[in-house]
Amino acid sequence: MSSVPKENKKRFIQWLFARYNIQSQEASWVLNRLLRHEDMLERVRFVNDIRETPFGISITIDPGTNSDSILFVKRNMICPTDQGMETIRSSMNLIIYMHVNVNSLLRHSIFLSVIEDNPHFPKKTSYNSLKYEKEVDEFLEKVLAQRKINTIRQRIDASLDKGDKEAFFKLTKELKSLSPNQITQERNPL
Structure with missing residues (x-):
């Protein structure tokens, strides 16, 4: 309980x-x-x-x-x-x-x-568990970055479909602001 x-x-x-x-x-x-x-x-x-x-x-x-x-x-x-x-x-x-x-x-x-x-x-953490924790955190960061990029791209597509130039430029600027590594990782999934 x-x-x-x-x-x-x-x-x-x-x-x-x-x-x-x-x-x-x-x-x-x-x-x-x-x-x-x-x-x-x-x-x-x-x-x-x-x-x-x-x-x-x-x-x-x-x-x-x-x-x-x-x-x-x-x-x-x-x-x-x-x-x-x-x-x-x-x-x-x-x-x-x-x-x-x-x-x-x-x-x-x-x-x-x-x-x-x-x-x-476990309450106690060893060197191996800390290493594991770092690897898991890095993996989750990659997954979340991938999802963020996909969401932005979907929103860019929707703005193009609607002919919303302002949203398109705002979203492409946001996509460009992400690190190139994140965008490259998204194109080459885990």
């Missing part, structure tokens, strides 16, 4: 929706589902790290670019979004470990009121 009251979790999710314009349909679906289903809200644990958990969700919200992302992780393996969403729908007793990544989130007391320890993540 979670040590955090459901009311605190509910207030935190409502606060996220009120404060941030969450663009990802999948992230919105998951958070709305938690608000609608009290039993699921009871089973969610907000943690700083989802590694080593049987099932984890990482939601990254980037208010500066309006590009959000969601990753579903089963036993340390990233799983496809549709599989992660099906797991949520079909697993009635599964504890869901959720990491919400937003800049400066740790400064907000509402977040601190819901954060719990991840019981699956």
